Amino acid sequence: xxxxxxxxxxxxxxxxxxxxxxxxxxxxxxxxxxxxxxxxxxxxxxxxxxxxxxxxxxxxxxxxxxxxxxxxxxxxxxxxxxxxxxxxxxxxxxxxxxxxxxxxxxxxxxxxxxxxxxxxxxxxxxxxxxx
Numbered sequence: 800x801x802x803x804x805x806x807x808x809x810x811x812x813x814x815x816x817x818x819x820x821x822x823x824x825x826x827x828x829x830x831x832x833x834x835x836x837x838x839x840x841x842x843x844x845x846x847x848x849x850x851x852x853x854x855x856x857x858x859x860x861x862x863x864x865x866x867x868x869x870x871x872x873x874x875x876x877x878x879x880x881x882x883x884x885x886x887x888x889x890x891x892x893x894x895x896x897x898x899x900x901x902x903x904x905x906x907x908x909x910x911x912x913x914x915x916x917x918x919x920x921x922x923x924x925x926x927x928x929x930x
Contacts, residue, residue: 811897812896812897815899816892818896818899819899819912820912821911824919824922827920827925828920828925831854836885836886838857838885839856839857839895840852840856840888841859841860841861841889841894841895842890842917843862848929848930850917851927851928851930853888853925853926857876857879858930865901868902884910884911885907885908885911887910887911888913888916888920889917890917891915891917892915892916895912896912
């Protein structure tokens with residue numbers, strides 16, 4: 800008997816997007832290098848290596864985010880223990896919105912989601928750099 804999937808990935812992303820403050824690529828571009836903001840790349844490492852990341856961003860991934868945030872985890876990244884606004888992004892904005900809802904549940908705040916992700920960033924003229 801097949802599984803009875805009752806909620807689509809699209810529905811889950813839509814719910815996540817409704818819970819996270821959105822920021823446009825143009826708004827985000829003005830925050831690069833800001834001492835009050837931390838960009839977080841939630842794409843997989845292969846994607847990050849292939850295209851680069853936003854300058855100064857913390858390279859995480861949706862699969863490792865909780866471990867990077869948790870100060871008691873051996874995989875903790877100290878960049879997640881700062882009194883700053885976190886700007887989450889991925890390729891198009893869906894995975895980062897999902898990750899943001901989990902990060903908020905863990906107590907990380909404030910945070911915003913880059914609408915349209917790297918696609919919107921590049922379309923707006925944003926640069927990506929190799930780590």
